[in-house]
Amino acid sequence: MAEYPAGIGHRRRHSGVSHWRWQRCSAVLVLALMTYFTVLLASLGGLDHDGATALVGHPANALALAVLVTVGLWHGTLGLQVVIEDYITIKGGRLMALMAMRAAMAIIGLATLWAVSRIAL
Amino acid sequence: MARTRPLSPHLQVYRPQLTSMMSIAHRASGIVLTTGTVLLAAWLVALAHSAESYEMVSGLLAHPLGQFVLFGYSAALIYHALNGIRHLAWDLGYGLTIPEVYRNGHIVLFLTMVLSAGLWAAVWM
Numbered sequence: 001m002a003e004y005p006a007g008i009g010h011r012r013r014h015s016g017v018s019h020w021r022w023q024r025c026s027a028v029l030v031l032a033l034m035t036y037f038t039v040l041l042a043s044l045g046g047l048d049h050d051g052a053t054a055l056v057g058h059p060a061n062a063l064a065l066a067v068l069v070t071v072g073l074w075h076g077t078l079g080l081q082v083v084i085e086d087y088i089t090i091k092g093g094r095l096m097a098l099m100a101m102r103a104a105m106a107i108i109g110l111a112t113l114w115a116v117s118r119i120a121l
Numbered sequence: 122m123a124r125t126r127p128l129s130p131h132l133q134v135y136r137p138q139l140t141s142m143m144s145i146a147h148r149a150s151g152i153v154l155t156t157g158t159v160l161l162a163a164w165l166v167a168l169a170h171s172a173e174s175y176e177m178v179s180g181l182l183a184h185p186l187g188q189f190v191l192f193g194y195s196a197a198l199i200y201h202a203l204n205g206i207r208h209l210a211w212d213l214g215y216g217l218t219i220p221e222v223y224r225n226g227h228i229v230l231f232l233t234m235v236l237s238a239g240l241w242a243a244v245w246m
Binding site for chain 2: 027031038076079114116
């Protein structure tokens with residue numbers, strides 16, 4: 001096996017092709033759901049507590065929001081991974097940055113899913 | 122020594138041009154959008170928690186500074202979405218010649234401005 005600089009051949013469990021493909025697939029899904037929620041929110045303007053609860057609590061919206069946040073954060077994780085791999089060249093530092101970033105994404109995702117399920121259920 | 126240099130992109134050695142600037146803006150807006158998910162999470166957690174916490178977060182977002190942050194977030198979102206469509210078209214093999222790349226780049230920038238303005242006109246009306 002040839003000696004590659006840090007980053008190339010890193011994480012051999014997943015291929016670059018699958019990273020690339022999932023980034024595109026998640027992009028299409030996020031694009032559709034983001035458009036839906038942006039138009040919805042813009043048409044409503046300001047929302048009071050009852051209005052927001054009714055909006056997020058609607059089963060279809062709650063499901064769409066949960067999917068959007070999960071797939072969106074996954075898309076963001078794939079993107080930030082590339083940024084970290086491009087600019088953090090110290091091997092240990094890169095791994096730490098990747099793990100910290102993924103942990104932060106997981107915390108944001110879990111907090112959001114907890115909130116959405118509490119509002120909707 | 123080879124391990125300490127950036128793998129890509131070498132931002133320092135290129136003369137700024139539309140293509141590279143839009144590529145960097147795509148990354149920057151992606152970082153902003155992913156980080157900004159914290160705002161959405163905070164808004165939803167406050168909504169799930171109580172009417173008082175929701176009013177507090179709503180108040181912060183209604184403040185001029187909050188509106189400025191939301192405007193920035195929406196502009197980053199619209200740019201990243203439009204330039205993302207441009208990337209998906211490239212992935213399918215469309216619009217890859219140099220004149221086309223410049224033309225669709227200008228279209229993305231123009232539509233970003235129009236849609237950002239349109240979105241906030243709709244919100245405030």
